[in-house]
Amino acid sequence: xxxxxxxxxxxxxxxxxxxxxxxxxxxxxxxxxxxxxxxxxxxxxxxxxxxxxxxxxxxxxxxxxxxxxxxxxxxxxxxxxxxxxxxxxxxxxxxxxxxxxxxxxxxxxxxxxxxxxxxxxxxxxxxxxxxxxxxxxxxxxxxxxxxxxxxxxxxxxxxxxxxxxxxxxxxxxxxxxxxxxxxxxxxxxxxxxxxxxxxxxxxxxxxxxxxxxxxxxxxxxxxxxxxxxxxxxxxxxxxxxxxxxxxxxxxxxxxxxxxxxxxxxxxxxxxxxxxxxxxxxxxxxxxxxxxxxxxxxxxxxxxxxxxxxxxxxxx
Amino acid sequence: xxxxxxxxxxxxxxxxxxxxxxxxxxxxxxxxxxxxxxxxxxxxxxxxxxxxxxxxxxxxxxxxxxxxxxxxxxxxxxxxxxxxxxxxxxxxxxxxxxxxxxxxxxxxxxxxxxxxxxxxxxxxxxxxxxxxxxxxxxxxxxxxxxxxxxxxxxxxxxxxxxxxxxxxxxxxxxxxxxxxxxxxxxxxxxxxxxxxxxxxxxxxxxxxxxxxxxxxxxxxxxxxxxxxxxxxxxxxxxxxxxxxxxxxxxxxxxxxxxxxxxxxxxxxxxxxxxxxxxxxxxxxxxxxxxxxxxxxxxxxxxxxxxxxxxxxxxxxxxxxxxxxxxxxxxxxxxxxxxxxxxxxxxxxxxxxxxxxxxxxxxxxxxxxxxxxxxxxxxxxxxxxxxxxxxxxxxxxxxxxxxxxxxxxxxxxxxxxxxxxxxxxxxxxxxxxxxxxxxxxxxxxxxxxxxxxxxxxxxxxxxxxxxxxxxxxxxxxxxxxxxxxxxxxxxxxxxxxxxxxxxxxxxxxxxxxxxxxxxxxxxxxxxxxxxxxxxxxxxxxxxxxxxxxxxxxxxxxxxxxxxxxxxxxxxxxxxxxxxxxxxxxxxxxxxxxxxxxxxxxxxxxxxxxxxxxxxxxxxxxxxxxxxxxxxxxxxxxxxxxxxxxx
Numbered sequence: 011x012x013x014x015x016x017x018x019x020x021x022x023x024x025x026x027x028x029x030x031x032x033x034x035x036x037x038x039x040x041x042x043x044x045x046x047x048x049x050x051x052x053x054x055x056x057x058x059x060x061x062x063x064x065x066x067x068x069x070x071x072x073x074x075x076x077x078x079x080x081x082x083x084x085x086x087x088x089x090x091x092x093x094x095x096x097x098x099x100x101x102x103x104x105x106x107x108x109x110x111x112x113x114x115x116x117x118x119x120x121x122x123x124x125x126x127x128x129x130x131x132x133x134x135x136x137x138x139x140x141x142x143x144x145x146x147x148x149x150x151x152x153x154x155x156x157x158x159x160x161x162x163x164x165x166x167x168x169x170x171x172x173x174x175x176x177x178x179x180x181x182x183x184x185x186x187x188x189x190x191x192x193x194x195x196x197x198x199x200x201x202x203x204x205x206x207x208x209x210x211x212x213x214x215x216x217x218x219x220x221x222x223x224x225x226x227x228x229x230x231x232x233x234x235x236x237x238x239x240x241x242x243x244x245x246x247x248x249x250x251x252x253x254x255x256x257x258x259x260x261x262x263x264x265x266x267x268x269x270x271x272x273x274x275x276x277x278x279x280x281x282x283x284x285x286x287x288x289x290x291x292x293x294x295x296x297x298x299x300x301x302x303x304x305x306x307x308x309x310x311x312x313x314x315x316x317x318x319x320x321x322x323x324x325x
Numbered sequence: 326x327x328x329x330x331x332x333x334x335x336x337x338x339x340x341x342x343x344x345x346x347x348x349x350x351x352x353x354x355x356x357x358x359x360x361x362x363x364x365x366x367x368x369x370x371x372x373x374x375x376x377x378x379x380x381x382x383x384x385x386x387x388x389x390x391x392x393x394x395x396x397x398x399x400x401x402x403x404x405x406x407x408x409x410x411x412x413x414x415x416x417x418x419x420x421x422x423x424x425x426x427x428x429x430x431x432x433x434x435x436x437x438x439x440x441x442x443x444x445x446x447x448x449x450x451x452x453x454x455x456x457x458x459x460x461x462x463x464x465x466x467x468x469x470x471x472x473x474x475x476x477x478x479x480x481x482x483x484x485x486x487x488x489x490x491x492x493x494x495x496x497x498x499x500x501x502x503x504x505x506x507x508x509x510x511x512x513x514x515x516x517x518x519x520x521x522x523x524x525x526x527x528x529x530x531x532x533x534x535x536x537x538x539x540x541x542x543x544x545x546x547x548x549x550x551x552x553x554x555x556x557x558x559x560x561x562x563x564x565x566x567x568x569x570x571x572x573x574x575x576x577x578x579x580x581x582x583x584x585x586x587x588x589x590x591x592x593x594x595x596x597x598x599x600x601x602x603x604x605x606x607x608x609x610x611x612x613x614x615x616x617x618x619x620x621x622x623x624x625x626x627x628x629x630x631x632x633x634x635x636x637x638x639x640x641x642x643x644x645x646x647x648x649x650x651x652x653x654x655x656x657x658x659x660x661x662x663x664x665x666x667x668x669x670x671x672x673x674x675x676x677x678x679x680x681x682x683x684x685x686x687x688x689x690x691x692x693x694x695x696x697x698x699x700x701x702x703x704x705x706x707x708x709x710x711x712x713x714x715x716x717x718x719x720x721x722x723x724x725x726x727x728x729x730x731x732x733x734x735x736x737x738x739x740x741x742x743x744x745x746x747x748x749x750x751x752x753x754x755x756x757x758x759x760x761x762x763x764x765x766x767x768x769x770x771x772x773x774x775x776x777x778x779x780x781x782x783x784x785x786x787x788x789x790x791x792x793x794x795x796x797x798x799x800x801x802x803x804x805x806x807x808x809x810x811x812x813x814x815x816x817x818x819x820x821x822x823x824x825x826x827x828x829x830x831x832x833x834x835x836x837x838x839x840x841x842x843x844x845x846x847x848x849x850x851x852x853x854x855x856x857x858x859x860x861x862x863x864x865x866x867x868x869x870x871x872x873x874x875x876x877x878x879x880x881x882x883x884x885x886x887x888x889x890x891x892x893x894x895x896x897x898x899x900x901x902x903x904x905x906x907x908x909x910x911x912x913x914x915x916x917x918x919x920x921x922x923x924x925x926x927x928x929x930x931x932x933x934x935x936x937x938x939x940x941x942x943x944x945x946x947x948x949x950x951x952x953x954x955x956x957x958x959x960x961x962x963x964x965x966x967x968x969x970x
Contacts, residue, residue, distance in 0.1 A: 028457040036469050134622045151598035153549055155556050156572060156590030163583050220622050223742040226697055230737075231757040231808070232730035235625040235722075245747050264464030268553055272576070282465075283557050286472045294472040298465055305462045321792040322746055 014317055014324070022310055029302050030082065034075050037295050087299070088292040092285070097296035101278065105300055107177055108277035110189070111270070112262045114197035119204035119262070120255055126205070127212020127251075132239055134217065142209060149206030154265055158199040158272035165195060175274040196273040200265050204258040211254050215247035222246070249320045256312025260305045354606020360599035364592075368416045376409040380564050388582040401571075401585045402578050410566060415592055417567035421482050421560075422548030428486035429547070430540050433493020438524055438532065440494070441501025452498065455491045463488050467550065471559045478551075478567065481560035485550045493539050500535045504528050534611045541604035545597040552593050568593045623699030626725055627652075627692075629718050633707040640714060643670040644816055644848040645694070650708035652686075652693045655701070661920045663689040665872035666708070668946075671816065676842060676849040678863030678880065680856060680895065684916055686872040687852045691818050695729050696720075712816075731761045734814035736838075738821040740801035744793040750804045751777075751789025757811040776807040780837060799830035803837070810841065817842065818850045823858060835861050857899040860884055865952070868892045871916050871927035874946060878953035888949055888960035890932045926957070934959060 053061075062068045069077070081087070087097035130142040166174035173192050178184050219225065220243050228242045267279035274280070278297050285293040317323050377395075383404035391399040391407075398407035440451040458466065470484035504510060505528065513523045554560040555569030556576075563570070568589045575586030635648045652664035664686045671677050679687045692698045694710050694717065710717040717728070729735075737743040745753060754773035758764060764772065770789070777785035780803040793801055802822060809817055819838065823831040839862050842849045851863055859866050860880060867877040868889065876889040887893045894912045914931040917923055925940040926932070932939070938958055946956045 025457070025460055028453075029460060032457055032461070033469070036473055039473055131622060147598065147601065148594075151545065151594060151601050153552060153556075153569075153572070153590055153593045153597075155553060156586070156593065159572075159576060159579055159583075159586055159590070163579065167580055217622055221699070223737065223739065224745040225623075226692075226699075227735075227737060227743045227805075228745065229625065230695070230697055230729050230735040232726045232728070232760045233756065234726065238625070242745055242748075246745070249747070260462035261464075264462035267464055267468060268556065271557060282468055282472075283559070286468065286476070286559060291472060294469065298461075298469045301465055302461050306460055320747060321749075322794050 011317070011324075015314060018310060018313055022306055025306055026303060029299065029306070030079055031075070033295055033299050033302070034078055037291060038071060038074070082299075087296040090285075090290050090293040090296075092288045092290040092293070097292050100281070100293065101296045101300050104276065104278040104281045104297070105304070107275060108263070108266050108270070108279060108301070109304075110177075111193065111196055111200065111275055111277055112259070112266055114193055115200035115204065115262045115266075116255075116259060118197060118201035119208055119258060122201070123205045123208025123255075124212050124248075124251065126209035128216055128239070128244060128247075130209065130213040131216035131220070139213075142213075146206040146209050149202045150210075152202065154199055154203055155268040155272050157202060158196065158269055161195050161199055162272070177276055196269050196275055199272070200262055200269045203265065204262055207258060207261075208251065208254060212247060212251050215250045216243055218250075219243045219246045245319065249316060252312050252316045252319070256309040259308035259312070263301050263305055263308075351606045351609065354602050354609075357599040357602025357604075357606065360595060361603055364415065364596055364599065365419065367412060368419055371412040371416055374412070376412065377406040379405060379410040379413040379566070381405060388578060388585070390582075391584050391588075398588050399582075399584055401575065402582070407585065407588055410571060411568075411588060411592055414566050414568045414571050414589060415596070417478070417561065417565070418548055418552055418569070418593070418596070421478060421551045421567060422544055425482045425486040425489070425547045425551060426540050426544040428482070429489035429543070430493055430536055432486070433490040433539075434497045434532070434536050436490065436494040437497025437499075438501050438528060441498040442505045442520070442524055442528060444502065444505065448498070448502075451494075455494045458488070459491045459495075461488075464550065464553070467554065468559070471554060476559040476562065478555070478561040478565065481551050481554040484554070485547050488550075489543055489547060492543055493536070496535055496539045497532055500532050501528055504531055538608050538611055541600070541607045545600040545604065548600070549593065549597050568596075623701075626696035626700075626722050627698040628700040628704040629696075630704055631707045631718065635709055637709065637716065638711070641670060642672075644673045644712070645671040645850075646709075646711040647671075647690075647694070648709045648711065650690060650693055650710065651706040652689050652698055652703060653706045654703050659920045661918075662872055662922060663703075663919055664693060665919070665922070667869070667872070667874055668708075669867050669874065669877065671848050671850055673815075673848055674846050675865065676839075676851055676863040678859035678866040679850060679852045679869060680854065680859050680866055681869035682854055682895075682912075682916060684919075685869040686919070687869045688820050690869070691735075691820050691850060691852055694818065695733055696725050697729075697735075727761070730757055730814075731812050732815045734809035734812070734817050736802070736805045736809045736817065736819040736822045739825045740798065740805045741793060741825075744801060744804060746793055749790050749792055750796070754789075754804070754808050754811055757808045761812045773807070773811070776810055777804070779810065779841075780804075780807045782807075797830075798826050799833065802826060802830075802834050806834075806838065806841070810845065813845060814847055816848045816850065818852075820852045821854070822851075824853070824855070831858070838862065855899065856884070856896050868895065871922060872919055873927070873956065875928070875956045876954070877946075878949070882953060886961075888953070888955040888962075889928075889957050890934055890961060891928045893961060894931075934961075 059068075067074070085098055087101065089095070090097050090100055093100055126142045126146070130139045133139045162174045165172045172195055173179065174195075177192050178188050179192075220239075224246075225238060225243055228238045233242070266275075266277055267282060269275065270277040270280040271283055278301055282294060282297045285291075285297065383400070386396070386400050386404040387402055389396050389400040389404075391397065393399060396406050396408065398411060401407055401410065436451055436455070440448040466488045467481075467484040470487055471480055474480035474483065510523060510527055513527050518526075551560055552567065552569030552572070555567050556573040558570070558573055561567040561570040563574075566574075571589040572586050572593070575582075575589065578585055631651075633649065633651070638646065638648065647670070648668050650664055650667045651662070654661040654663055667686070667690050669677065669679075679690065681687045689698060689703075693705055696705075696717075698705070705718060708718070712728070712732070717725070720728070744750065748756075751770060751773050754776060755766060755769040758769040758772055759766065762769070774785045774789050777789055782788050782800065782803055788796075788800075793804070796804065802825075805822070822838070823834050826834060835858065838849070838851075849862075851859070853859055863880050865878065866880050866883050867874045868883070868891065869875065870891050876883060876887065876892045878888075883892060884896060887896055891912075898912070912931060917927050917930065923929065923940065925942060926935075926944050929935045929939045936959070944956050944958060946954045947960075949955050949960060
């Protein structure tokens with residue numbers, strides 16, 4: 011198992027390398043001139059040349075990339091001009107908040123998606139199944155940012171049960187309970203779509219598995235239906251659902267952009283939107299890179315989990 | 326969709342219905358279609374509707390509630406008419422979503438077609454690139470692109486199109502890859518057509534359904550995502566408005582005028598839902614294999630709806646007494662009579678061989694005994710299965726559970742698919758033991774290891790930790806047998822236990838089963854299509870054809886003087902060592918379909934001795950001396966048999 015894990019970890023390296031290439035290329039394609047952007051339209055040619063040299067823009071593209079990559083590996087992602095602080099510091103700070111939100115949402119969508127999928131498959135064509143199918147359809151068709159607004163209206167404005175925005179209360183907040191209260195609405199909103207997708211696939215996987223010969227064997231052994239479904243069928247279905255959960259991590263991390271904006275959550279998604287409007291491209295670059303890298307790691311986790319569960323993959 | 330499959334059935338019965346018919350038969354997707362046509366129709370005619378201009382501001386009328394005079398949906402913070410803005414915004418959103426889909430479809434399909442057609446290194450490089458794009462969280466990549474291009478509706482469109490290219494490229498490449506190796510493509514190449522012409526005229530038309538499916542499943546997403554970018558202020562810029570930017574602007578007055586943001590959101594929701602419903606329907610029609618609802622979940626026990634119930638017989642002393650058992654499959658209005666009235670007795674300590682071609686109903690008979698036939702579509706339509714004076718067809722699920730793996734144990738055909746792939750074999754046997762005996766896991770495990778030694782598995786203690794895929798076919802079948810022996814079953818039911826194995830292993834397993842049956846004194850119902858195997862192991866045999874027993878008797882007698890022409894043919898199919906000149910007669914023709922059984926003898930069409938009388942009325946199973954019976958009006962006698970040869 012350890013060997014597999016190390017092998018799989020080694021396979022992550024070229025993917026991360028590819029990510030840096032794509033991020034670098036996207037940023038290098040920016041129309042216009044970075045020096046003009048920094049110095050303004052009335053800069054003297056000497057100053058432009060000096061800035062270009064400082065930024066390394068007078069070198070060839072591959073050279074620029076390797077210099078950039080070298081800095082990246084030393085933890086230097088440049089300096090955000092709008093915040094006037096190192097990009098890495100800002101990005102990591104924001105990423106913590108996103109990780110809390112995305113982690114909570116992933117937990118919710120995994121638990122409820124799997125449960126809904128199983129119940130739906132077990133009660134196939136029954137009213138539970140219909141209700142789940144209906145909610146799944148609504149969930150995956152709904153704009154999550156809109157759902158967030160409605161939840162704020164209902165639970166924060168009208169019922170006043172939960173705070174409408176932020177990560178902690180401004181006055182006297184800060185404890186884990188305060189965080190939880192602020193977390194509920196955004197995490198639920200963020201989880202809705204992924205829950206729908208996981209529920210749908212779990213249902214299909216369960217129905218597929220329940221027709222397998224080994225399920226008949228389990229019944230022929232005289233096992234209870236509960237054991238047949240929750241031990242024999244569920245474990246087999248889980249093997250095919252786990253990669254989907256890994257993919258959902260990507261949708262949750264991406265969806266955080268909307269949800270953090272709606273709930274003013276101080277995460278990396280909101281930072282990205284702000285950075286785009288202030289054209290703070292180094293900040294955008296750093297944020298995209300960190301989130302993409304974390305997505306790769308989420309998928310790595312899903313892969314490892316699948317291997318732990320399925321002995322056939324080991325040989 | 327559950328409702329979809331139910332509704333689609335009546336249409337599917339009549340030949341091949343048209344695409345639209347199928348689509349409309351699916352109630353949910355029909356609803357989606359209607360909703361979409363409604364929304365798209367409104368958006369289309371918007372310029373000709375008597376509406377106030379969507380961009381005329383009127384600060385005096387700002388934030389009016391819905392249903393006020395002159396403003397059906399009220400006004401926004403600049404006093405603009407919300408209904409008018411909604412329709413105009415819908416136009417923009419649909420146009421942008423559709424354009425993004427088309428752009429993504431064109432570029433993605435082109436990449437997929439080229440990669441799949443070229444194969445080899447080109448394919449490898451292109452697909453690695455696509456994989457890299459997919460390593461990004463979807464929306465993040467779109468954000469990065471917008472960051473570079475700058476905010477704006479057109480840039481948002483490009484960004485969303487680009488991030489969707491991988492979906493098309495992957496799907497289309499997969500299909501192209503298999504098409505590119507097909508004969509008609511080779512033929513086109515030989516006829517001197519250029520690669521581009523082949524791609525466009527031979528490959529593309531076959532790939533088109535996949536492109537349509539991918540479009541229909543992604544267009545909803547694309548509308549949602551472009552709306553999202555606009556919501557963030559990165560898409561449509563004022564005064565131009567799509568549904569997303571309306572929602573984004575409305576958010577600023579969320580607390581005092583919620584309708585300004587709720588209305589456009591509702592429209593996005595309706596639009597995307599109608600597209601998703603329709604997309605599901607299109608996918609189900611074009612590619613029925615993907616239809617998840619088509620798989621129905623088998624219940625814990627076969628449904629019993631008996632139309633005929635024979636008298637409960639007096640105690641016969643048999644371990645198992647099956648009377649007039651009927652099992653049917655109901656599929657799409659057709660009734661398949663897989664078992665059409667089977668009666669037999671299995672005595673204690675004896676081995677009864679149940680023989681017949683595949684599809685003759687022998688396995689279904691065995692599965693029916695303890696309700697293991699999947700429902701739907703299976704159901705037991707008649708008969709009794711009597712064990713210790715009780716009719717098992719009347720047993721509750723709990724009683725069935727006690728008998729399954731307890732008094733009755735099954736050994737199935739293919740041990741690779743019948744053993745659970747994710748549990749160790751020791752664990753699976755342990756589970757079988759603990760289902761019927763109050764033992765701790767550790768005690769049961771010890772017993773499982775003993776059982777493994779009993780079925781002659783070397784290093785049993787070690788092997789118990791193996792998973793099925795790590796064992797050979799013969800080993801796996803020994804595991805199944807060990808599992809069947811776990812609770813000293815009175816009756817063993819072996820369903821083609823040696824069919825999936827090669828010949829030498831077959832012989833070992835047969836020997837093992839015979840020895841164990843002898844040792845444990847259990848009764849054995851042995852199902853096979855192979856008369857050679859029957860002659861090795863069984864005391865008596867029952868031959869099945871098209872769901873009924875056609876001949877029964879002591880194995881030797883049936884083997885040496887078969888009375889039914891079908892039995893004769895079946896025996897002739899067995900090669901005999903040392904008799905190379907013997908004909909290997911495959912039986913000409915096919916058994917009748919059990920949903921359209923002919924009147925009279927089901928074997929009539931394939932029988933060399935058929936007469937007019939064979940096709941009339943029901944032919945009974947007639948006694949033919951002690952312990953022998955045949956379902957034939959002109960049973961073979963020794964003399965006639967010679968004549969036949």
